Amino acid sequence: MKTALVTGASSGFGLLAAVELARQGYRVFGTMRSPDKRGALDKACLEALVQVEVLPLDVTRQPSIDACLRALKTKAGRLDVLVNNAGIALGGYFEDQSDAEVREQFDTNVFGLMAMTRAALPLMREQGSGRIVNVSSIGGRVGTPGLAPYCATKFAVEGFSEALHHELGCDGIEVTLVEPGTFPTDIFFGNRRTAVAAARPDGPRRARFVAGERAVYDDMLHRNPDPKRVGEGIARAATEKKPKLRYPVGTDAQTASWAMRLLPARLWHFLVGQRFNAKAVPELAAVNAG
Numbered sequence: 001m002k003t004a005l006v007t008g009a010s011s012g013f014g015l016l017a018a019v020e021l022a023r024q025g026y027r028v029f030g031t032m033r034s035p036d037k038r039g040a041l042d043k044a045c046l047e048a049l050v051q052v053e054v055l056p057l058d059v060t061r062q063p064s065i066d067a068c069l070r071a072l073k074t075k076a077g078r079l080d081v082l083v084n085n086a087g088i089a090l091g092g093y094f095e096d097q098s099d100a101e102v103r104e105q106f107d108t109n110v111f112g113l114m115a116m117t118r119a120a121l122p123l124m125r126e127q128g129s130g131r132i133v134n135v136s137s138i139g140g141r142v143g144t145p146g147l148a149p150y151c152a153t154k155f156a157v158e159g160f161s162e163a164l165h166h167e168l169g170c171d172g173i174e175v176t177l178v179e180p181g182t183f184p185t186d187i188f189f190g191n192r193r194t195a196v197a198a199a200r201p202d203g204p205r206r207a208r209f210v211a212g213e214r215a216v217y218d219d220m221l222h223r224n225p226d227p228k229r230v231g232e233g234i235a236r237a238a239t240e241k242k243p244k245l246r247y248p249v250g251t252d253a254q255t256a257s258w259a260m261r262l263l264p265a266r267l268w269h270f271l272v273g274q275r276f277n278a279k280a281v282p283e284l285a286a287v288n289a290g
């Protein structure tokens with residue numbers, strides 16, 4: 001039976017991808033820092049009549065990564081698909097994010113993903129096959145104000161994955177990227193995080209940040225209400241016979257991915273600025289003034 005390991009499966013895309021892969025016949029291991037948080041995953045499994053096994057994992061701690069891979073090897077003996085999905089995002093303009101806050105995002109989204117990849121590769125090499133699905137973001141291709149360090153982590157994931165795709169492809173190990181647009185998951189609600197300085201009510205960039213965030217929320221609920229699309233997109237990237245390097249998922253991500261290829265760069269960047277820049281959007285300018 002083919003085996004998949006999905007990091008960050010306590011909520012959001014990781015949970016949905018784990019359930020979808022189990023539905024498609026994979027033996028799935030879903031990881032979370034604290035297995036006490038497995039309630040939502042268990043409920044989703046019950047509804048879908050599938051089983052996902054839970055392993056504890058903090059991608060920022062090497063001993064935790066080693067223990068997770070050891071447990072997987074003992075239980076399943078193989079790893080066909082690794083979904084590097086665990087991630088965090090801190091909102092706030094760059095000047096309002098401390099060095100520690102920036103590093104925390106890199107530790108999870110970039111170095112955690114690299115460490116998991118490094119730990120999984122020996123098993124895939126032994127088998128002579130495997131697939132690594134890295135969950136990036138359309139923010140890994142389009143820089144978004146209010147999320148500069150987060151976008152930087154996802155740009156790093158894009159470059160890393162593209163290079164790895166070439167390094168490993170000829171050895172039977174495929175690397176693909178899933179690039180979701182904005183979807184309502186816990187990252188915007190229960191797991192929502194704002195840099196300390198960006199949350200200060202009297203901060204000089206606070207109004208612009210809040211207005212931009214609000215615009216993204218409204219857009220998200222309007223364009224991409226159903227995060228299941230991403231769970232299915234991850235499963236597609238994990239199972240498609242001849243995988244593509246990139247899978248943009250969501251109306252916003254697909255539009256951006258086409259537009260940046262078709263439009264002259266200057267026009268594309270102007271449009272992105274119009275879309276996000278509070279000064280250029282009348283209703284956001286009104287919030288700024290307030």
Ligand SMILES: NC(=O)c1ccc[n+]([C@@H]2O[C@H](COP(=O)([O-])OP(=O)(O)OC[C@H]3O[C@@H](n4cnc5c(N)ncnc54)[C@H](OP(=O)(O)O)[C@@H]3O)[C@@H](O)[C@H]2O)c1
Pocket residue numbers: 007008009010011012013014032033034037057058059060085086087088089108112135136137138139179180181182183184185186187188191
């Ligand atoms: N939602 C969006 O609009 C969106 C768009 C583009 C890309 N993404 C990306 O999609 C991925 C999943 O995000 P989501 O939207 O599904 O958010 P989410 O519901 O908040 O899920 C994030 C998951 O990451 C896990 N996690 C965080 N830090 C971890 C660590 N140090 N070690 C292990 N696991 C950790 C969390 O698990 P525990 O806290 O339970 O350990 C949680 O299960 C992230 O990489 C995110 O950047 C999201």
